[in-house]
Amino acid sequence: MDRWLIAVSFCALAACGDSVTNTDSYGLSSSDGWSIAPDGDLNSFFECLEGNGAALISAHRGGPYPGYPENAVETMAALIADIPAIMEIDVATSADGALYLHHDDTLERTTTGAGPADALSWAEISRLTLEDNDGRKTAFAPTYFADALRWAEDRTILQIDFKKTTRYEDVIAEIKNQDAEDRVILIAYSMASAAKLHKLLPRAMISLSLDTQSELNRAVAAGIPDDHLIGFTGTEDPRPRLFSILNGRDVEVIFGTLGGRDSIDEDIARSGYEALYADIASQGADIIATDRPREAYAALKAAGRAPEAGECGITQESSS
Secondary structure, three states: OHHHHHHHOOOOOOOOOOOOOOHHHHOOOOOOEEEEOOOOOHHHHHHHHHHOOOOEEEEHHHOOEOOEOOOOHHHHHHHHHHOOEEEEEEEEEOOOOOEEEOOOOEOOOOEOOOOEOOOOOHHHHOOOOEEOOOOOEOOOOOOEHHHHHHHHOOOOOEEEEEOOOOOHHHHHHHHHHOOOHHHEEEEEOOHHHHHHHHHHOOOOEEEEEOOOHHHHHHHHHOOOOHHHEEEEOOOOOOOHHHHHHHHHOOOEEEEEOOOHHHOHHHHHHHHOOOOHHHHHHHOOOOEEEEOOHHHHHHHHHHOOOOOOOOOOOEEEEOOO
């Protein structure tokens, strides 16, 4: 990975339970900061950004950092106050069918609870306290999915990862309930899953791993239009040729720098070569999925590749 880093530097809801139905209850009524509210479909939004030479940040698990836990609406609000970013979230299901934000199969790592993520009722889960990535308790409780979706309207786009406890149909029902089809991206890990999601929610964009043009052709043959696809191209080496093929077919390109100790994010943090984020964008990545959203955005901005306020449905408000 380090050899690659050196080399590339030279390259150019149908759920049960009670919800918090007013996001003001989270203390998030302020409109200060950035907002991403495309006027129209998401493909046109991404094409607009691409035409302006801008790449967008996708904040892995909502952009956690010290004091702010992953998969929490408060964390996402803190991030969108600083930078324009879409938010990748994980949706789990409680014992009584409530959809809530949570990544792991068990509760221990990110909450004060214990046991399987689907073993407790929503009433029990909602009384837990979230912990940040350093294991410290925060002031926040788990987020109900419907509330996250409601909060995100006119603020950002949610990229939804379905946990194994969660039925596609339940998530889709809430998206339809909130008329949010044009402001979500659905993550699929197989061609069959992608086809099922497209059938359930035809207008939504779908993120699917695409390694070759043949895989793209298979997805289109399965009934998913090119302009409804976002091609996830991995977390190892960027592949400008693949990026070019996908972009030439009106497929948005997402590349991940995330992934823990061996990730590109960690390589950048160790080396100090922050401009690598902009290098990746210059090679054709439309979206960079990262665990370092603020740093990645700063690098894009320094290189003139960050979205500007006032373009493509992206705005910035200030309290001053």
